[in-house]
Amino acid sequence: MFRQTHIRLTFINSIVFIVLISILGSIIYFYTDNKLYEDVNQSLLKSVDHYQNTDGPEDSQGGKLGEGDQAPKFMGRDPRILTLIWDENGNLLAGENRGTMIFQGNEKLIRPKKYGTLEDVQVEDFSFRYVAFKTELPQVGKITVQVIRNVNSEKELLDRLLLIILIGCGVGIICAVASGYFLAGRALVPIKKSWQKQQQFVSDASHELRTPLAVIQAKTDLLFRAPQATIQEKILDVSTISKESRRLSKLVTNLLTLARSDSDQLEMKKSTFQLDELLKEILQQYEEIAMYQEKTLRLEAPEPVAFLADKERFHQLIVILLDNAIKYTKEGGDILLSCTQSHSSISLKVEDTGIGIPEKDIPKIFDRFYQSDKARTEAEGTGLGLSIAKWIIDKHHGKIKVHSIVGQGTKIEITFPKSQK
Template sequence: MAQNRIAGFRELSNMLRSDQPDPEQDETTTYLFWDGEGKLIGQLPEQSFSTDTALLFKAAPMGETIMTVTIGKHGFRVFEFPNVRQNRGSIVTIGIVRSLDDANSTLRTLLWDICSVIIAGVIISILAGRFLAGRALIPIRNSWDKQQRFVADASHELRTPNAVIHAQTEMLLRQPDHTIEQESAHIALILKESKRMNKLLDDLLTLARSDSNQLLIHRAAVPLGSLIREIVEQFRLLTSIRDVDLSAELQEPLTLWGDEGRIRQLLFILLDNALKYTASSGRIVITARSEGQLVYISVTDNGKGIADEDLPYLFERFYRGDKARSRAEGGTGLGLSIAQWIMNAHDGSIRIDSKLGEGTKVELLFPRRAR
């Protein structure tokens, strides 16, 4: 009788597993066989569960649903249905129990992986966000620092002439009975500092308006040759006083599309700088010629030159390599900043080459027509 039951168990097991591709490897499924009195009469694989444990699976409603049973730390899916071939022995119902340990382990591993990825993603996002925010703030910090430095330098530059004017005025008030001729030296100094202050204020206003795009460029055809000759003649008196030779090498005819007033201002700045730093018996040459679709202008002198460490900072506002001499010459440190803005406004470029003790060459490139 026992052998018949075992044979019946195996036949039913093979029948139930017949739809599986490789039943020999399915170690998570157990078949329980019950008699009409609800007693366990067999299981495949054999001795998978104790009788007491198997009875816990008998509580599943037969043929209604699949139930999950938890025993200790282990979970099982249980399904029970009647045996339609009861002539094979006393097997009345068959229970299928499938372990969920592998699935739960996989889910736990997947959950840990997901949590790890989320945590790593949050950490990477925070670090990347801080890095990108820091990179994005660099130009803002630089702009803020430049603005703060500009305000401080402007205040310092304005304070000097204002202090001189204030002191000289007090000295005039101490001698109310003196004539203008007697106090002419003090009055001349007041006039000189007033002019310096006015020039500084004009330069500051120009740069402030350029930063806010309030200055407009009025483009028109500029006869560059005649403009340069006119400027050279205006500088003749100054160069003759300082015994400096000023000459122009011009290609004729030469026309430039731009703002004549701003180009005149640009050339005045460059010639004024060249004259300030060129000693007696020196030479200044201004050259202008056409180079394809560009107009080339250069101002060359054989003056004192500029130190290599100062070249990268020449276009910064209020920067002066030789501060003592620049202040004595009446410089404000804003000229080259204005020159660079004029070139940018004309879609051009400016370049300075200089060697200490040999001289300086400033090169300008303008497009012949507006872009």
């Protein structure tokens, strides 16, 4: 699947690069062409204007055509421009001017076919651009004046430029394909990682769902085998079914939350509330559990803290953090929940004197279904709680730091900006 996508992305990227290179090459070529021939065109048109605004074209000696000199080739104001004169029958009025020797014998090629427009013509190995117009002289009659200039140097320069552009485009196409392949590979890296994570997520979720379902099914089969037994006789089996059902319900709820968070279907409904009061309410719910397990649970919130956030999700975040702290703290341990604020931020800390987290495991604790070494603790979990907590923190633009020492405890510090835009 990824190979076909890689090839498709390579093709698309290559096409984009090739189109851009072609457009750039075309712009350079046509811009150069326009600039090179701009002076040629202006010279030709100025010469035409000069001839039309005088009594007639002058010969090389300064005399007028028809004043005793029948030489048909005349120089314009630009020394690179030649003037050819054609009679009514289309015959070139030829002379001995060296600049026009090439035209003798090539009259059919050089004879103007259009008038008033710039035209190009090829004579032997020479390229010319000309403009022609008709006029009438008293002593000569109707003639055609053709102002012409050699453009070999311009054409050679353009041909050389075109060759360079074509070679450059060829090299560019090779580079475009290579670059397209490389960029397609880089673009697929996060997609592959997401795919692998999704596959792992589905696999882990299936495993976690299968376990309580298997227990419930096994215990239910045992109950069916003894239909005459009382609830008191089968209280352990019933209790196990109830426990696994609650665990399954919690797991499904967490999976649904994460699935909706991935697709951005869950929106944060932010409103202003007193964070310190919320912490007190949650702490009261956990005090009895902590006392029963012979653990100390304390709250430090020295001042009222107003916070703009999703209160329901924030409640879920605190519950997840406290639940983990209590779960991994042994009897006689201490758990501290504190909340402070500064001018621009709010800091929330959860500290415990539990078993701690190995340093190598700290970057992974927010991964889905990740659980540290189960041999170190008897606590059960699915490894989804901290993933949900991280999602809630990110949605509130918070930053989280985890400090832990194995055997001494863990401190989780979260900083939220007061301005939740």
